[in-house]
Amino acid sequence: MVQIKSPEQIAKMREAGLVVAAIHAATREVAVPGASTRDLDEAARKVLAEHGAKSNFLGYGGFPATICTSVNDVVVHGIPSEDVVLKDGDLISVDCGAVVDGWHGDAAYTAFVGSGHAPELVELSRVTEESMWAGIAAMKQGGRLVDVSRAVETYIRRQPKPGGGKYGIIEDYGGHGIGTEMHMDPHLLNYVDRRRGKGPKLVPGFCLAIEPMVSLGTPRTKVLEDEWTVITTDGTWSSHWEHSVALTEQGPLVLTAPDGGRAKLAELGVAAAPDPLG
Structure with missing residues (x-):
C-alpha cells in the first residue's frame, strides 16, 4: 500500500526536510582534509538537537550512527568512524534523515574533499545529481x-563517460516511499525493469525519496563484514544523490531542498509547488 499524504502532512514532512537540509549544510563544512567521518556525524547530531528533531538512521536495523558516510568506492551505508580520516581528493556521499512529529525526511549528497579532483569524478557526481533531478521532474x-x-x-545512459565505457547504475539499491516511516512502499528502481510493470499511479499526496547511485564501472555491489558498508565489486568510485519529494496538486515539492526545488525545476521547465511553510 502506498501512503498518500494530506497537505497538512506534507507540511510536516517539509519541516523534517528542512532539518535534513540543515544537516547537509553543516556536514559539508566539516568534510575537509583531516576530518574524520565521525566528525561529520557529530555535526549532524548537533543540528538535530538544535531543531528538536530525531534521527531516523540511528538504531535503524541496528545502524550505529546518525548519518551514513560513504567514501570513494563505498556506495552507501558507510559507518562514520574516527578511524576514517578524509584526504584531499576523496569523494564522499553523505546520507541522512530527520523525524519531526513522526514524519520523515531523507536526502543525500556527494561532495569533493579538498581540491584537484579528476574530471571523471566531477562528471560522475554531476551525472548522478542531474539524473535525480530528471526523476523529480518526472x-x-x-x-x-x-x-x-x-x-x-x-x-x-545519454551521458558520455570520460574515457569511454558506461556508467554503472547500481542495481541492488534504489529509492522508496517515505512518510510515517523512512522506507515505505513503493520501491523505486533507478532503471526500467519491464518485469515489474508500470507501478502505481502518481497522484497528489504521493511522496518519494528519489536516489540514484552511480559508479564509474560496475552496477554490482557487495556488503562488507560489518553488514552495512556497501562497496562496488570492482573498486570503482561512486556517487549518491537523493531528495525527498512530494507530489501536490500544484506540482512537485522537493521537501529536502532549501528552496523546495524551485530554481532547479525551473531550469527543467517544471513549476515547483508553493512551499507550505512560506
Missing part, C-alpha cells in the same frame, strides 16, 4: 512510478 499527476525510473536511467 513526478507528474497521472504518470506512473516507472516514469521516474525511466527518467533517471535515460539521463544517465
Whole structure:
C-alpha cells in the first residue's frame, strides 16, 4: 500500500526536510582534509538537537550512527568512524534523515574533499545529481512510478563517460516511499525493469525519496563484514544523490531542498509547488 499524504502532512514532512537540509549544510563544512567521518556525524547530531528533531538512521536495523558516510568506492551505508580520516581528493556521499512529529525526511549528497579532483569524478557526481533531478521532474499527476525510473536511467545512459565505457547504475539499491516511516512502499528502481510493470499511479499526496547511485564501472555491489558498508565489486568510485519529494496538486515539492526545488525545476521547465511553510 502506498501512503498518500494530506497537505497538512506534507507540511510536516517539509519541516523534517528542512532539518535534513540543515544537516547537509553543516556536514559539508566539516568534510575537509583531516576530518574524520565521525566528525561529520557529530555535526549532524548537533543540528538535530538544535531543531528538536530525531534521527531516523540511528538504531535503524541496528545502524550505529546518525548519518551514513560513504567514501570513494563505498556506495552507501558507510559507518562514520574516527578511524576514517578524509584526504584531499576523496569523494564522499553523505546520507541522512530527520523525524519531526513522526514524519520523515531523507536526502543525500556527494561532495569533493579538498581540491584537484579528476574530471571523471566531477562528471560522475554531476551525472548522478542531474539524473535525480530528471526523476523529480518526472513526478507528474497521472504518470506512473516507472516514469521516474525511466527518467533517471535515460539521463544517465545519454551521458558520455570520460574515457569511454558506461556508467554503472547500481542495481541492488534504489529509492522508496517515505512518510510515517523512512522506507515505505513503493520501491523505486533507478532503471526500467519491464518485469515489474508500470507501478502505481502518481497522484497528489504521493511522496518519494528519489536516489540514484552511480559508479564509474560496475552496477554490482557487495556488503562488507560489518553488514552495512556497501562497496562496488570492482573498486570503482561512486556517487549518491537523493531528495525527498512530494507530489501536490500544484506540482512537485522537493521537501529536502532549501528552496523546495524551485530554481532547479525551473531550469527543467517544471513549476515547483508553493512551499507550505512560506
